[in-house]
Amino acid sequence: MIDHDKETILLICGDETDAATIMTNLYEADIRVVGPIHTARMALAMAAQTSPTLALLAGQPTGERKAAELAQAMMSTWGVRSMLLNPTEHDAHEASDWRASEHQVALVRRALTQTLPSI
Numbered sequence: 001m002i003d004h005d006k007e008t009i010l011l012i013c014g015d016e017t018d019a020a021t022i023m024t025n026l027y028e029a030d031i032r033v034v035g036p037i038h039t040a041r042m043a044l045a046m047a048a049q050t051s052p053t054l055a056l057l058a059g060q061p062t063g064e065r066k067a068a069e070l071a072q073a074m075m076s077t078w079g080v081r082s083m084l085l086n087p088t089e090h091d092a093h094e095a096s097d098w099r100a101s102e103h104q105v106a107l108v109r110r111a112l113t114q115t116l117p118s119i
Helices: 016-028 040-050 067-078 087-091 102-113
Strands: 008-012 032-037 054-057 082-084
Touching (some): 008 016, 008 040, 016 102, 032 040, 054 102, 067 082, 082 087
Parallel strands (some): 008 032, 008 054, 054 082
């Protein structure tokens, strides 16, 4: 059974090591992740098929669109809000309509700062 109350994050990240760390931390926090995706074009296509609740941009996507442009396209095309992983960059777009809610941002930041338990 699918839990529709959970976040589903579309991860746009071009660095394999960073993507693996991000995905592990989100998974440990019981957050679904689709990705990693490298290009803006593929991110838009995946949003159409996976209905994410949030797009997490961990760096610049490859292709024609940069992070803020992709975030705007995600919002205008699919109604998906976005979060830039870098807090300074995210905060620089405070007035943008594509920004994730503070609740979503806090949830993701908490998940990404938790330490994975040692086994």
